[in-house]
Amino acid sequence: MSIIELGEVRDEPASTPPPRRPRAAGRPLRSTAVLLLTLAVLTAAAPVPRRTVTSVPTAPGASAYLVEDGIVVVDPSTPDGDRYLTSYTRPASTGDRSVRRRWQVPLARSGDYLAVWAERGLLLAAAANAADGVLETTAFDAETGQRRWQHRGLVQWTTDGGLLLANDSGDGPGTVRRVAPDTGRVLWSLPIPPGSPDYHNRAGGVDQVVFVQPTGEVQVYDAGTGDLLRSVDTLPGDRSAFQRVQVVGDLVLLVPPGSTRLVAYGLPGMDPLWTAPVPLVAWVTVCADLLCTVQQTGEIQAIDPATGAVRWSDAGPDTLADVRQDKLLVTGPDQRYAVRDAKTGRERTDLGQWGLVSRLRRDDDLIGVRPAAGGRLVVAELDLAAGRARILDVLPGVVGGCQAAPPVLLCRRLDGSTALWRLPR
Template identity: 55%
Template sequence: MSIIELGEVRDGTVPEPSGRRPPAVGRPLRCAAVLLLALIVLAGATPLARRTVIPVPAAPRATAYLSAGGVFVVDPSTPTEDRHLTAYALPAANGDVRRRWQMPLPGAGNSSGFVGARVERGLVLLTEMNTDDGVWETVAFDASTGGQRWRLAGFPSWTADGGLLLNAFGEGSGAVSRVAPDTGLVLWSVPVPTGGYVSYHGDDVVDRFVLFRQNGEVQVHDATSGRLLRSVDTLPGDRSESQQQHVAGELVLLLGADRTRLEAYGLSELDRRWTAELPGLAFAARCGDLLCAFKETGGIAVLDPATGAVRWAATGEQGIGVVRADRLLTSGLDRRQIVRELATGRVVAELGRWDVLPRVRPDDPLIGVRPGSDGRLVVAELDLAAGRSRIIDMLPRGTNNCQASSWDLLCARLDGSTALFRLRP
């Protein structure tokens, strides 16, 4: 709340009041000040709607995706009509979205639907899953013209040298293949046997991938050439034991079937580093420079990746949160968002109940949404550094299923339409 100074009291003799009432010289000024103060208080209580609402041309039940390259709309599937992928450019200022191109989509067969549109390195990559065999399939379009480049089995990931990997995993055997991004030409493939699993190393791009075989063998491959770099047998005495496997930073983590023993191997040499006993463990993953281990019944333990020692532990939290600098955001069982110091576990703030929206870029602001008491959608920035949630806007009733890219929110509405809410916090 702002404080408006109306005057000051000085030391000295106070004059005697005269018998005559003084003229109301200062009364208009005082009234205006009080009115201004009231307006400031009211403005702090109710967020100002500083947004631009841009309708996106999309048929009811169409699926829209927000990306760094614009908005992409996939027509709903029908028995008789063809589907299309339509690309819209985001307006530089206030105005309508502009259609850039529209292309027919190849027949999807028994598809579970597309899961996203990614725009990177001149390509639009659209990925879906076939429900017959559970195999992912990717269609590549030219980002400028919409022309289809290729259509291949596999989920796409970029490599450190600008190549593209397709991981074609499903219910049976599969393969990890490197393809030429422009043409889809398959350069090499590494078979993945039935029951096998692949995990990638790299933050934004892949430089190595790890193949976990069902018999306990772990193989590290180069993502540029597919060449086998290292291998180790992690189950020399018991081939029947099942494991959960994951690459976390420079470690390969193996979780036994008893959900108690977590083993760590160095990624480069596949040498055993340490073993930690953590009863009821669900999974473990990298959290900044540390490891976060989450329990099946809720709760978190943060481990030192060098030794496996527990740095700190807390109960009642679940799911991998977001790490920003030295802060960790986790979600409680009731969707409460909790900010902790990553190194110590000290609670910095509790931000309330929010659903954190998916982001297009890793460094995009953290946007949380929740339904308001009047049916509108409350939108807030979750600031981990400041340890607070700041309400930005309240979107109209019936707004849901939002995606965030910086301060742009692409949302569906109950009437079946799609809108882009350009916020100005």
Template identity: 45%
Template sequence: MTVIELGERREAAPAAPPRPPRVPGRPARLLLVLALALVTLGGAAPVRARVPGMVPAPPGATPFQVGDRLYVTAPVADASDSHELIAYPLAAVADGGGRPAALWQAPLPGRGEVFWLTELAGVVLVTGPTSGDDTFLTVAFDRATGERRWQQPGAAVGGGGKLYVHLGVSTGGSGAFRRLDPATGRALWSVPTPPDSLRFDFTAGRTGRLVLVPAEGPTQVWDADSGRRLRAADLTPGRPSRHQRAQVVGDLLVIVRGETVTGYGLDELDRRWQVQLAQVAFVTRCAALICAEGPTGGLRALDPATGRTVWSDPRWTLLAERDGRLLVTAAGPVASWPMRVLDPATGRGVADLGDWQLAGGSHRDAPLIGVRWVDGRRLAVARLDPTAGRAWIWDVLPGVQGGCQAGTVLLCPRQDGTFALWRLDR
């Protein structure tokens, strides 16, 4: 495969490309246009065109990639307000194309909408809204057969290989947080939760913790494995904090109250530092530092030991961190997405990957895939490599729409009512 470093090249790309006209029966012309598009992107083309696998994608269908499976939720044909879950094997997807046969189909309860899906302990877990109200339902299907094993009210949360369900998440009132046995749905323990107070810490290699940060009363840290309370402390004695935002970042609980940002140690809930910062919307990990981002972008990197500002740059918003490098794009609304790589220790730019939009990821460590339109009709696809500081041209795809998803495969909706699937490791 040819490797191209794009550098500063630009391709104008409309936000909503027009539907291209079909040109049946002209493969030679199509190959010529594809070759010219690749020349525009860098002067070389793949050795051969990739032929995708296909699965049906009726209107309203939603795909979820999990491991070696593709799950699709879709309306049932000729059945009003009924939806089903369909499982497909991703191992059957190869450059040779074809249509993987469905492994099983199962009816979905309630509205049939699903916003969270994963696999755990031999079951497929889905969460969506129930019919007629604003609460949520979690359902477990047997991974091998699609048989429904159990269902419980609440929104499911996965972490550290465990299953948790949060009740009352959508009502604004008090609820509960439970750990469940994924095979049976049996509750192993339950903790009452004040409204809008729940935070998580599932750092790899360490026992998970859940943190309750209520507007009034003590902040509490619980062991997410056993349900045992580890620590409680009133962080704002004598005064409620109804407009605070809290986030677990590494070993710290970071709380934003107006322009005051405070870092507390998770083990003892002791105050480590406090700084004044304007316009902080949220905080997250930036390699060894903490990044505070404004409501419309702009990054400020903080020393987690002292809260001191190490560097700041109003131009960027954070997209991802990989192998000690930060992938950022322009802050605020932009017509195109300039992809840059920063050194997290200094905020210095180390690579320009060109203008791309990031394909949606099926999980946190999903491949970083950039897409952009060529002539408004074909989708250029590149692997974004922050470590090497390069964008690797992968292909230019005709006949697809936006909304691509990167995971085990690259999945793109097509204009003919199917999902097209390409293996990214080929």
């Protein structure tokens, strides 16, 4: 089903007072009247902006997911009756305003699906097992829907085209396993210590897996073979303590016991580099030429990745939401977003109050939404480089729950249905 909506997309005043009648006519006034009449005729003749809406078949309570070239719908859990996972094509252009069902496969009646995505010929679905709540991944053929395999854990692709599954959410010891993507056959397996693992990425995939043992031993394994490449003791003496590990670029970052500092080692040799006085670190990311550490209290500190020296800090209340080149997107407790300079931390501009839409690809444009009167939803591109929120559309009858793959936006409507919009660019 396709709906073509005509009309301006901007919010207009509810009413406009009628224009005053012009006074006595002279030649200048007659010329102005002719000009205004001409403009009115030209405006009426100009094409009216069109909004193309494509309905997606969904049952009440179903979840819809944007994937690379389509839409996948997961039916809700049901105590009795059938439940399906259905794949649809996505309209390829503005001239194509319909979805077509590719395939449909049955699902277990219970179990909560948390994410569905398509990659390298597979449709991967992550769900919480209904019996024990452990996360598991099921792989389907993206073209036919044929079920390939199911394993406990969440997946990471390797540089040589394999898959790693990390499962550390059960009662027993966790594992990292490498499996063959087409069959799910397990090629090797390693036990997971607490606080691990993390991954070193190169060329769009994982090439090394990093563990930290309770004894302080940091181990680096080859993601292709499972072989141990390097092992370093980070807690001298006969000690045992929980440490968290995160790999950022070519740095292995440890949060030692007490969380009063951050310790960096360099890959591939695990050479000790520096210790920074950064307490209560929650996570770290790259910010232009610096590292941004986000503390458990929300404070942001930017440090030099070569020396660990603190370049700037911000005690909040803003928290880091995203990074784009040398710009930081931060948000406050009132959901107001602002742009900061990554090198200095100084605020550039306030973008306003938005809800950030989940996006299909990491580098896709940032899309924000906010409700408007009358059950409408304002959609904007958050342009960090320009320091502004550019309004793209005001959609009627939309409740939210949006996903973006610009120029396409998938949202739930007020009546419970799901629809796809093609945003103007």
